[in-house]
Amino acid sequence: MEMEKVVVVVFALSVVLLLGLAQSFDFHEKELETEESLWNLYERWRSHHTVSRDLEEKNKRFNVFKENVKGIHEFNKKDEPYKLRLNKFADMTNHEFRATYAGSKVRHHTMFRGTSGATEGFMYENVSIPASIDWRTKGAVTPVKDQGQCGSCWAFSTVVGVEGINQIKTKKLTSLSEQQLVDCDTSVNEGCNGGLMDYAYDFIKSNGGLTTEANYPYTAQDGSCDKSKLISSLKVTIDGYQDVPANNENALMKAVANQPVSVAIEASGFGFQFYSEGVLTGYCGTELDHGVGVVGYGTALDGTKYWIVKNSWGDSWGEKGYIRMARGIKASHGICGIAMEPSYPLKTSKNPSEEEVSSLKDEL
Numbered sequence: 001m002e003m004e005k006v007v008v009v010v011f012a013l014s015v016v017l018l019l020g021l022a023q024s025f026d027f028h029e030k031e032l033e034t035e036e037s038l039w040n041l042y043e044r045w046r047s048h049h050t051v052s053r054d055l056e057e058k059n060k061r062f063n064v065f066k067e068n069v070k071g072i073h074e075f076n077k078k079d080e081p082y083k084l085r086l087n088k089f090a091d092m093t094n095h096e097f098r099a100t101y102a103g104s105k106v107r108h109h110t111m112f113r114g115t116s117g118a119t120e121g122f123m124y125e126n127v128s129i130p131a132s133i134d135w136r137t138k139g140a141v142t143p144v145k146d147q148g149q150c151g152s153c154w155a156f157s158t159v160v161g162v163e164g165i166n167q168i169k170t171k172k173l174t175s176l177s178e179q180q181l182v183d184c185d186t187s188v189n190e191g192c193n194g195g196l197m198d199y200a201y202d203f204i205k206s207n208g209g210l211t212t213e214a215n216y217p218y219t220a221q222d223g224s225c226d227k228s229k230l231i232s233s234l235k236v237t238i239d240g241y242q243d244v245p246a247n248n249e250n251a252l253m254k255a256v257a258n259q260p261v262s263v264a265i266e267a268s269g270f271g272f273q274f275y276s277e278g279v280l281t282g283y284c285g286t287e288l289d290h291g292v293g294v295v296g297y298g299t300a301l302d303g304t305k306y307w308i309v310k311n312s313w314g315d316s317w318g319e320k321g322y323i324r325m326a327r328g329i330k331a332s333h334g335i336c337g338i339a340m341e342p343s344y345p346l347k348t349s350k351n352p353s354e355e356e357v358s359s360l361k362d363e364l
């Protein structure tokens, strides 16, 4: 009997290993030696990521790819606490990458932040902080999503916060709709052209909730608001939001200890574009251009402290879609500005029941 169990475990492990191998894309130093071997590497990368390019485009992109591969290779030779990887962004210039994936103009919107509707105070001011927390293990985090070529990170960041507090309050994890925010929250936020989480929280509150991912699925493009989806039993309500005191990682820890938190960061650097694994410790500034969700924090075996950050670039990026970012750096704004503008949704009211929604429908 014992023997059988062992066999099963070994088999399961090797399946996991095989799957893991199938997913990662590695290259050998030798492949960087000649123009021809680099071209072959490019072709191998394209087929791995099923990227099709016409010939002219391919020639142009090959040059970008070469630069990126060499940059990644040089970086990985250094003794840094994190590694880079030739991922799906490998034939995009940093400029293009920035425009599409980290171009959410968070900064542009933040000048209005003072006028938005945050509830005053900081409810977690006096809470004690555990040494570590990971909301994924507590069932408060949905699988990693992919924003595609649409600057809607702000919607994904907002949804991490709402899915989190909803699970904490109701014990039910429900994947919620980014697309409803992209299409319907348009008074200040700008769909695929960017937005800010605080406004999205305002919208969800005044809209009477946010519907489910299944009811209003993601399309990665701007669309017209499907108003019929605003009245639905499939939704989660919030009662506003609060800003975490700015530039205070200790305050951010208190908030994250209690629920997943939305943060704005600068994510347009080379290190972010090709991040693979480890704790990101530098090479970014504070030009906030991307919204993500902090779903925990901890300390690595070597003592490096980190935040656990859920990104929205699919699960092939980084650590299965997540990045660990240094915590407790000298600058009070935190790594990549992570402590500059955190906020989290408030939830005291119950989600509407079927009956409540159908009576609402009758009134209309």
Ligand SMILES: *[C@@H]1O[C@H](CO)[C@@H](O)[C@H](O)[C@H]1NC(C)=O
Pocket (backbone or CB within 6 Å): 121, 122, 123, 124, 125, 126
């Ligand atoms: C935290 O404690 C201080 C001092 O006791 C108190 O004035 C403040 O209201 C408390 N804050 C919250 C959010 O409970």
